[in-house]
Amino acid sequence: MSDKGVVEIHNLHVSIGDEPILNGINLTMKKGEIHALMGRNGSGKSTLAKVLMGHPEYEVTDGTVTLDGKDLLALKPWERARLGVFLSFQYPQSVPGLQVGNFLRKSVAVIRGENAPGARDFRKELKDCMELLSVDKKFLGRYVNDGFSGGEKKRLEILQLMLLKPRLAILDETDSGLDIDALHTVATGINSSVGDSACLIITHYQRILEHVKPTYVHVIVDGRIASSGGPELALKLEDKGYEWLEQGASA
Amino acid sequence: MSSEAEYLALPAPDRAQHLWRYTPWHRIHPTGKPEEIPSEVSPAVVSFTLLDGSELPKGVSISAIDGNITRNIDSDVGGAFIRALSSKGAIKITIDDGVIIEQPLLLTLESTGSVSGIQIDVSVGANSQSELLTLIESGADWFGLLRLGTINDSAIFNDVVVNRLGASKLLRIEEFTLLRDAQVKLGTVGSGGVQTKGDLRYILQGRGANLQVNGSILSAGNQHNDHHVEIMHQESETFSRLKWHSSCGGKSRTIGTGMLRIAHGAKGSDSAQVFNNLLLSKDAEADSIPELEVLENEVVGCGHGTASGPVDEEQLFYLKTRGFSDTGARGLLITAFLNATLNEMGSKQIHTWLDHLISGGLSSLS
Numbered sequence: 381m382s383d384k385g386v387v388e389i390h391n392l393h394v395s396i397g398d399e400p401i402l403n404g405i406n407l408t409m410k411k412g413e414i415h416a417l418m419g420r421n422g423s424g425k426s427t428l429a430k431v432l433m434g435h436p437e438y439e440v441t442d443g444t445v446t447l448d449g450k451d452l453l454a455l456k457p458w459e460r461a462r463l464g465v466f467l468s469f470q471y472p473q474s475v476p477g478l479q480v481g482n483f484l485r486k487s488v489a490v491i492r493g494e495n496a497p498g499a500r501d502f503r504k505e506l507k508d509c510m511e512l513l514s515v516d517k518k519f520l521g522r523y524v525n526d527g528f529s530g531g532e533k534k535r536l537e538i539l540q541l542m543l544l545k546p547r548l549a550i551l552d553e554t555d556s557g558l559d560i561d562a563l564h565t566v567a568t569g570i571n572s573s574v575g576d577s578a579c580l581i582i583t584h585y586q587r588i589l590e591h592v593k594p595t596y597v598h599v600i601v602d603g604r605i606a607s608s609g610g611p612e613l614a615l616k617l618e619d620k621g622y623e624w625l626e627q628g629a630s631a
Numbered sequence: 632m633s634s635e636a637e638y639l640a641l642p643a644p645d646r647a648q649h650l651w652r653y654t655p656w657h658r659i660h661p662t663g664k665p666e667e668i669p670s671e672v673s674p675a676v677v678s679f680t681l682l683d684g685s686e687l688p689k690g691v692s693i694s695a696i697d698g699n700i701t702r703n704i705d706s707d708v709g710g711a712f713i714r715a716l717s718s719k720g721a722i723k724i725t726i727d728d729g730v731i732i733e734q735p736l737l738l739t740l741e742s743t744g745s746v747s748g749i750q751i752d753v754s755v756g757a758n759s760q761s762e763l764l765t766l767i768e769s770g771a772d773w774f775g776l777l778r779l780g781t782i783n784d785s786a787i788f789n790d791v792v793v794n795r796l797g798a799s800k801l802l803r804i805e806e807f808t809l810l811r812d813a814q815v816k817l818g819t820v821g822s823g824g825v826q827t828k829g830d831l832r833y834i835l836q837g838r839g840a841n842l843q844v845n846g847s848i849l850s851a852g853n854q855h856n857d858h859h860v861e862i863m864h865q866e867s868e869t870f871s872r873l874k875w876h877s878s879c880g881g882k883s884r885t886i887g888t889g890m891l892r893i894a895h896g897a898k899g900s901d902s903a904q905v906f907n908n909l910l911l912s913k914d915a916e917a918d919s920i921p922e923l924e925v926l927e928n929e930v931v932g933c934g935h936g937t938a939s940g941p942v943d944e945e946q947l948f949y950l951k952t953r954g955f956s957d958t959g960a961r962g963l964l965i966t967a968f969l970n971a972t973l974n975e976m977g978s979k980q981i982h983t984w985l986d987h988l989i990s991g992g993l994s995s996l997s
Contacts, residue, residue: 473946
């Protein structure tokens with residue numbers, strides 16, 4: 381691993397139609413680092429997540445994003461996924477008719493390619509991950525996110541994170557809608573996956589950061605990173621809110 | 632009166648009925664001239680085994696029968712036509728009372744010659760448990776299948792009909808009667824044939840009868856698939872669900888018309904029907920018309936619905952973020968859409984077999 385960041389975002393500007401949403405994001409994330417991204421609703425957090433994954437709704441009007449030195453913005457979403465980008469969705473889609481077990485097996489095969497485990501090793505890996513996340517075996521026979529509770533959806537997202545072993549993991553409000561026990565379980569899954577990847581956790585709350593310790597905390601205001609710091613920044617936000625930063629940004 | 636004379640005496644069906652609105656009788660008729668009955672008719676080649684090819688178990692039999700089998704329906708043009716064609720091609724399949732068969736039964740019907748047809752009488756014994764998979768294979772330009780069946784008291788029966796015809800037309804006419812506490816799943820899988828007209832009727836005649844009808848239709852090219860499904864609740868405490876999924880690619884057209892009838896006195900009936908269509912190209916067309924006729928006030932439920940649309944872009948994006956290519960994600964969504972009904976059709980053995988069949992047909996969609 382060189383000193384170069386796993387992910388380098390430089391001067392990223394993004395719009396939907398004529399509406400600018402991100403106005404010059406700069407961020408570097410390295411292997412093993414956990415970056416927490418906080419901000420009010422509508423500040424651009426989820427937009428950044430989707431743009432990094434290649435959602436077609438957004439137009440990148442300026443800037444660059446590289447993963448291990450490769451131009452991420454030139455790639456299709458599935459090419460980004462195979463390169464090592466993973467997005468845990470805030471609201472994962474349901475796919476009736478597609479069984480979880482079948483979905484996971486196929487997804488691991490296409491993303492991990494030559495490094496994908498054989499059938500026996502995959503079953504063992506899957507079993508271990510499911511045990512860690514307290515997921516019942518029956519889960520595998522259900523359709524993807526179809527009729528799942530909020531907590532079950534988030535568990536399935538983290539199960540995928542663990543199995544797909546990305547270089548960049550983006551977790552978009554993975555903590556929302558989870559009770560204390562589920563939050564702890566999901567955080568255990570996240571912590572077990574971070575070692576070889578950079579991780580961007582988008583959240584509104586300090587709560588998950590008590591379980592998943594961030595290396596850096598960033599605050600996004602009006603599509604720009606207005607402040608960055610260590611874990612103490614999240615505590616300050618919990619205490620003072622966002623107003624002091626917004627005043628600074630507008631000044 | 633001969634079966635030919637019976638057919639010729641029937642009036643042309645009224646296109647005001649949903650049954651004939653989208654595929655008029657002359658269009659599915661083998662010569663296009665309803666007044667004609669082809670004289671050159673080849674019998675279907677029949678094979679009946681267990682799914683693994685082994686011999687039929689004890690308690691299951693197949694035999695030729697003299698004469699015709701008949702639906703008790705007015706102006707049954709389709710049934711009358713197949714009877715006129717195939718008066719020497721009727722068979723009876725019997726599953727004895729109390730028989731339990733672990734492996735699905737496989738009935739293969741290979742159409743031969745130019746025009747081919749067969750009549751099948753299915754008798755499923757009381758308290759039996761069985762699964763019947765019927766494959767309609769390529770051969771003739773036109774194939775007529777008339778099936779009648781009785782599912783006796785407390786029988787558990789899964790039945791799946793698979794259309795694997797090539798560039799052929801299929802007229803499929805059937806009627807099954809469910810007696811007391813019979814539990815039946817009837818599935819239709821359509822991936823073949825250039826034109827299909829199905830007139831499928833199910834009668835819940837015994838108290839507590841439970842019926843699930845599922846359709847997975849994969850249309851491509853210029854295929855025309857028209858299925859009419861009628862479910863009649865004639866007794867109290869009966870239950871039915873109709874779920875029909877059609878995916879339409881190319882310039883194909885699918886039609887699903889459903890009629891739920893709840894007779895006066897069928898108290899506590901519970902029924903619902905849903906038609907879903909996945910449109911895969913701008914030239915594909917899907918029509919779904921669910922209808923209800925409820926003559927009893929005290930029902931648990933009687934609902935219907937239909938939805939048509941293209942592949943969901945957000946679902947596609949989700950799958951792409953999991954490494955599936957543009958075509959891979961699309962194929963996975965189509966398979967999932969069809970699987971949602973395919974999965975309900977029978978045992979895991981049948982589903983595995985059907986899943987393989989559907990996956991093979993996806994390449995023809997565009």
